[in-house]
Amino acid sequence: xxxxxxxxxxxxxxxARVERLGPSFVAVTFSxxxxxxxxxxxxxxxVKFMFPDGGGELIxxxxxxxxxxxxxxxxxxxxxxxxxxxxxDWARNAAPGQRVTIGGPRGSMIIPLDYDWHxxxxxxxxxxxxxxxxxxxxxxxxxxxxxxVADPQDRRALASAAQLEVHWVDRAExxxxxxxxxxxxxxxxxxxxxxxxxxxxxxxxxxxxDKGHPREAARIAAYWKKGAxxxxxxLE
Numbered sequence: 001x002x003x004x005x006x007x008x009x010x011x012x013x014x015x016a017r018v019e020r021l022g023p024s025f026v027a028v029t030f031s032x033x034x035x036x037x038x039x040x041x042x043x044x045x046x047v048k049f050m051f052p053d054g055g056g057e058l059i060x061x062x063x064x065x066x067x068x069x070x071x072x073x074x075x076x077x078x079x080x081x082x083x084x085x086x087x088x089d090w091a092r093n094a095a096p097g098q099r100v101t102i103g104g105p106r107g108s109m110i111i112p113l114d115y116d117w118h119x120x121x122x123x124x125x126x127x128x129x130x131x132x133x134x135x136x137x138x139x140x141x142x143x144x145x146x147x148x149v150a151d152p153q154d155r156r157a158l159a160s161a162a163q164l165e166v167h168w169v170d171r172a173e174x175x176x177x178x179x180x181x182x183x184x185x186x187x188x189x190x191x192x193x194x195x196x197x198x199x200x201x202x203x204x205x206x207x208x209x210d211k212g213h214p215r216e217a218a219r220i221a222a223y224w225k226k227g228a229x230x231x232x233x234x235l236e
Contacts, residue, residue: 001219002110006039008103010050015098016074022154024124027066027078028094030102035073040065041108043132044192044219048103049077051090061087062223064128065105075102078128109219116187117142118162121179121203123172124149125223126194127156133192134160142185148175148195172199180206190217197222 011034019027040047046062053059067076079091118137120130130145137143143162149155150170158166169175176199191213193203200222207213207220 001112001216003107004041004110005107006105008106009034009037010101010103011035011038012099012101013075015094015096015100017096018094021078021156023151024081024154025078025127025156026081026091026094027076028091029074029076030100031072031074033073035068035070035075038068038070038073038075039108040068040105042110043129043136044111044221045105045108047075047077047105049087050101050103051087053086059086059090064132066128066132080124080127082124111190111192111219113138113141115141115190115217117144117185117189119144119146119182119184119189119191121146121175121191121193121195122148122223123175123195123199124154129192129194131156131158134158134162134164137162144182144185146175146178146182148172172196175199176202176206179203180210184211184213188217189213191220192218193220194223197225 013030013032013034015028016031017029021027045065047065048060049063050058050060063077065075066078081088081092120133134143137160139161141162143160143164145166148169155168167178169178191207193200200220204220208215
């Protein structure tokens with residue numbers, strides 16, 4: 001893996017389009033000349049999404065840059081509409097013309113494409129990164145996805161030039177069990193997992209300790225934590 005640092009910038013942009021992707025997901029595309037020098041080199045990047053709430057407080061949340069169109073100066077972010085979170089509430093009511101601020105990414109962790117196989121595991125919050133990675137993988141590689149999404153209508157088609165195997169589960173315990181039951185393929189592979197902090201800690205134990213997968217070929221991140229409003233931690 002190679003870490004690349006970027007100059008940290010805040011960009012004032014506006015909503016260009018809003019697309020409902022399913023019962024629990026919405027894609028919001030932001031545009032503006034401030035994106036002229038925007039760079040996102042890895043599917044694992046995150047930007048800081050900032051918007052004022054009704055009381056004037058500036059809310060900050062981390063999100064994956066799902067797609068960037070350099071020619072059109074447009075960045076798309078996908079929001080999971082779960083619970084009563086303030087970013088979810090904002091996304092439910094997003095409309096063209098609204099102004100927000102987007103910061104970063106601060107850096108990129110570039111993960112090589114030429115592994116023999118790639119295992120991508122996560123809950124709903126990890127889906128944008130999983131989608132993006134699958135689009136980047138070349139033919140001749142193997143990709144395995146284990147994703148936790150409760151509503152079948154939110155299980156969008158995943159496409160990749162790689163040989164693709166997808167396993168959907170409803171609940172966190174099923175996700176943990178599916179990873180535990182998995183036999184890792186031969187050859188050199190990369191493991192990427194993202195989701196709730198306690199669940200990712202369990203996957204780290206299963207994959208890196210119980211199964212003995214090399215730590216240098218893994219990236220496991222806690223994208224959120226039960227009871228915490230703003231949380232992001234790399235566990236490996």
